[in-house]
Amino acid sequence: MGNRRRVAERRNTRPAVVGGVIAAVVGGAGLAAYALLGGGAAAENGTANSVAGQPRTKSVKTGPLSAAEVTTTARRFLTAWQQGQVRQAAAATDDSAAATALLTGYTKTARVEGVTLTPGPRTGDKVPFTVRGTVTHKGVAKPLSYESALTVVRRAGDGEPRVAWSPAVVHPDLREGDTLVTGEAGTPPVRALDRDGGELTTKKYPSLEPVLDGLREKYGKKAGGTAGVELRVVRGKESKARKLSDKTLLELSEGTPGTVRTTLSPRLQAAAERQVAARARASVVVLKPSTGEILAVANSSRGFNTAFQGSLAPGSTMKVVTASLLIEKGLASADKAHPCPKYFTYGGWKFQNDDKFQIKGGTFKASFARSCNTAFISQAPKLKDDDLTRQAQQVFGLSLNNWAVGVPTFDGSVPVQSQAQMGASLIGQGGVRMNPLNMASVSATVKSGVFRQPYLVAPSVDGRTLATARRTLSASTLAQLRDLMSYTAAYGTAAEAMAGVSGDVGAKTGSAEVDGQKKPNGWFTAYRGDLAAAGVVQAAGHGGETAGPIVAALLKLGG
Incomplete structure (x- = not known):
């Protein structure tokens, strides 16, 4: 029994190896102390909480999350996602079924490959992270990069720390029921013009982004353009009820835009x-x-x-x-x-x-x-x-x-x-x-x-x-x-x-x-x-x- 205990102790105190980088979480240290660079991560080992001949008891964890609980849970989720281990990543969330569906689609329908996830400094129970990968479709590939964040909570029932599941964890533009899809766009792009004939772009007018998305959805097929290949957010039932439009995240090949003139004054x-x-x-x-x-x-x-x-x-x-x-x-x-x-x-x-x-x-x-x-x-x-x-x-x-x-x-x-x-x-x-x-x-x-x-x-x-x-x-x-x-x-x-x-x-x-x-x-x-x-x-x-x-x-x- 003593030997087994010492082995268990050694297994649970060793630092995790993440892509060849040793990542140790000590006290209040944040996730900024390491980066996920690909490769294997050590599996987390459970610790026996019963002694032979005695009944197993399990207490419900309560109270604020510790820094170690937040960083360890975030690391577990991000490492598994980066490695393509969908089941393990989903298990680190408080809604494994929903997480499994969206994370599976991230590879199969969004066609994102070679994902690298780099966490930033922890703020309370929240951990921001950067996503980098490559979107590939029919021989065309383009790099993808964006910022996201996750929050760790105590799971109902046992109080174990888990990533609070939300589609926005995968991409901040995702809402419940939305999906990420890479392929030929269903709607051709549009070139929106102001009342004087000048082009309206998000570079010139940043807050017009949802307006331009709406114009494309309404007039893309009517304006005479042809569709390209892109990674886009396809809205689900909940988003459509809120009248949110599909959103292009990355163009792999450009379509030919049609032209729509608006009433906006430049x-x-x-x-x-x-x-x-x-x-x-x-x-x-x-x-x-x-x-x-x-x-x-x-x-x-x-x-x-x-x-x-x-x-x-x-x-x-x-x-x-x-x-x-x-x-x-x-x-x-x-x-x-x-x-x-x-x-x-x-x-x-x-x-x-x-x-x-x-x-x-x-x-x-x-x-x-x-x-x-x-x-x-x-x-x-x-x-x-x-x-x-x-x-x-x-x-x-x-x-x-x-x-x-x-x-x-x-x-x-x-x-x-x-x-x-x-x-x-x-x-x-x-x-x-x-x-x-x-x-x-x-x-x-x-x-x-x-x-x-x-x-x-x-x-x-x-x-x-x-x-x-x-x-x-x-x-x-x-x-x-x-x-x-x-x-x-x-x-x-x-x-x-x-x-x-x-x-x-x-x-x-x-x-x-x-x-x-x-x-x-x-x-x-x-x-x-x-x-x-x-x-x-x-x-x-x-x-x-x-x-x-x-x-x-x-x-x-x-x-």
């Missing part, structure tokens, strides 16, 4: 890129109210087009829609007295204003300009549950899922709700969800007097039909709504951001509270002449201070 697009680059999690859209043409779209994050596909509570920018409803219903009038108490209780919820302010003897215009929540929620008892939904759909063209922009979009959602949730919807919370494209369209509708569906590619290109609204606002309601937005831009919560924006202007700020965030999402929507724009900066604070300067800077440039 001057405004470049300016929008600069504006969002200065802030984290910022998105903005600029429209032409007289036509619906999209002149600029930009996001701080390149991976997801929040500006077109985001689904976020718009906060008080939604009060533009609500104000039009209240005026039409005779429940508010710009220059007439309107209540703005500190609190208003509806449906069992006690609503309040920012900093619990109140306006005594003020007008509806004053309440709108200062963004008084209770001025709107106080009218909830006089409204039907579906009034706001019908207003958004029939006047502003929202929440019908029928926009044909030319790339995937989320067209806003204003569900029918009741009691407290209905009251919250009036101020852009509750179940209301929007993105900058939707809210720029709201300002454009106010400016032009009629809803014109935004579009990125002219409908004449493919004969598609644009969405329309069922009705327009009366002249009186429209005049009051413009007055409210103009007053807010000059004297209300939007005044600081809109200072220096001259001409026929209107604006509305918004702040949307989000569970788990210390700061709200900041919103801003505005128009100037024949430009309308909206932006959001997530988890950054009030809209007038965050999204406002972005929108105002673009409006100052003119059309």
Whole structure:
């Protein structure tokens, strides 16, 4: 027994040999101390936890992961993956079935060979790593390189450390159900042009990446190009539900691109890129109210087009829609007295204003300009549950899922709700969800007097039909709504951001509270002449201070 114990001890204390490099994990050392260079790795040996004649007991591990647990688990997974030992790599995760499927496809369908995985320094339970390999198909080979990361967690049931499985571990662009495929592309590439005929590229406009992917998916086969051979992300059911497009990761042989002209303004697009680059999690859209043409779209994050596909509570920018409803219903009038108490209780919820302010003897215009929540929620008892939904759909063209922009979009959602949730919807919370494209369209509708569906590619290109609204606002309601937005831009919560924006202007700020965030999402929507724009900066604070300067800077440039 003693000899067996000494052998077990020797086996479990020797350093692991990784591709000829001895890698020892000591105390809090991170994975940066070694690199996976190919070749064999020593198998991890289990240790007996029972003594002959005694029952085997097993305790569940709990508590924070140690540095050694994180580094050892990451090393085990990365070494097995690098060696093509799919079963062993999958066993190092907390979802071996899903890991096996994707890692098997990495070789068989993605055709990635000669993989080298180089971990970086550990940060807590997370380990970044670099992937390098070669993609080979029918005699054509190209190098592949990208960054990824993994997180180690305790497995449910026994508390053993395992890699938390996610498709993003294999490649950061992968989501649940997506696959990596190398072969002839199903869709030819496109050469996208701006409104002046200049080429739109991700090198020039980094945040257009998802837009260009969407243009290819929509117009690749219609634009007259021929497909090449490439490694691409093929979207699964979940991603398609989110309207995510297939994504090219590496071209092995170029196809012949077709040409698609967009409505983007090179001057405004470049300016929008600069504006969002200065802030984290910022998105903005600029429209032409007289036509619906999209002149600029930009996001701080390149991976997801929040500006077109985001689904976020718009906060008080939604009060533009609500104000039009209240005026039409005779429940508010710009220059007439309107209540703005500190609190208003509806449906069992006690609503309040920012900093619990109140306006005594003020007008509806004053309440709108200062963004008084209770001025709107106080009218909830006089409204039907579906009034706001019908207003958004029939006047502003929202929440019908029928926009044909030319790339995937989320067209806003204003569900029918009741009691407290209905009251919250009036101020852009509750179940209301929007993105900058939707809210720029709201300002454009106010400016032009009629809803014109935004579009990125002219409908004449493919004969598609644009969405329309069922009705327009009366002249009186429209005049009051413009007055409210103009007053807010000059004297209300939007005044600081809109200072220096001259001409026929209107604006509305918004702040949307989000569970788990210390700061709200900041919103801003505005128009100037024949430009309308909206932006959001997530988890950054009030809209007038965050999204406002972005929108105002673009409006100052003119059309």
